[in-house]
Amino acid sequence: MSAIRNPQSKAFTLIELMVVIVVLGVMLGLIIPKLGDMGEANLKRSARHLTGMIRFLRDESQAKKEVYRLRFDIQGNRYWAEKWTILSFSDHTAEFKRLQVAMANEGSLAGQTVFRDVHVGSHPDDPYILFTPDGWVEPALIHLRNGDDKPFTLIVNPLTGNTELHEGVLEER
Numbered sequence: 001m002s003a004i005r006n007p008q009s010k011a012f013t014l015i016e017l018m019v020v021i022v023v024l025g026v027m028l029g030l031i032i033p034k035l036g037d038m039g040e041a042n043l044k045r046s047a048r049h050l051t052g053m054i055r056f057l058r059d060e061s062q063a064k065k066e067v068y069r070l071r072f073d074i075q076g077n078r079y080w081a082e083k084w085t086i087l088s089f090s091d092h093t094a095e096f097k098r099l100q101v102a103m104a105n106e107g108s109l110a111g112q113t114v115f116r117d118v119h120v121g122s123h124p125d126d127p128y129i130l131f132t133p134d135g136w137v138e139p140a141l142i143h144l145r146n147g148d149d150k151p152f153t154l155i156v157n158p159l160t161g162n163t164e165l166h167e168g169v170l171e172e173r
Contacts, residue, residue, distance in 0.1 A: 042111030043146040044165070047154050049107055050079070050142065051163040054129065056103050057081055058161035061131040069096060072127035072142075074115045080106040082128075112147030119143070119172065129156060137161040143169055 057068045067084035081104035082096040109115065118127035119141040130138040142154040153170040154163050 040146055040148075040150075042109075043113045043144060043152055045111075046109040046113045046144065047152070047163070047165045049110075050154060053079070053081065053104060053107060054137065054156060054163060055161055057131045058135065058137050060104075061133055062135045065133040067133065068099065068131040070129045070131070071096075072115065072118050074117060074127055077109040077114050078106055079108075080104070109144070114145050116143035116145050116151060116169070121172065131161075135159075135161075141170060141172065 053070060057070055060066075061068045069082050069084075070079060071082055072079045081099040081101070083099050084094055085097045087093040087095060118129075120127065120129060120138055122138070129140045137156060137158050137160075139158040140156040142156070144152045144154065146152065150167070151169045153166045153168065155166065155170065156163050
């Protein structure tokens, strides 16, 4: 005589439970390795945004024949654009003021990406990159760390304003 399952029974058989556990195990095995890549994805997103801001400021400086700078708040993991503004022609006073343009709003690093430091040769203790009307961009090394504490360096080319992202901490050449 074969066992007939009672239609009123709401219990699972051992085989059904094992199948569910195996399916969950396979899904987790496929998903968990991808979660480790999130830190690097956030780092690359941050590097792309910084690169876009650098290119925008270089182009803006050349087009408008004005001096700009990209300012960094290392502890806050933020950055923003500023423009050299003449306050008074008679007194010859000027200062950098925050740029109020949609393309150059204050940015912050994505996810758990953080600034390690920013190296600029002419002012090592004041983290900013200068952009001049002739298209020159102050050479800089922007050191970042992702959520896994893995270091990366974003190199800013002074002639083109292009950037290169490298794994590890690179120092001035």
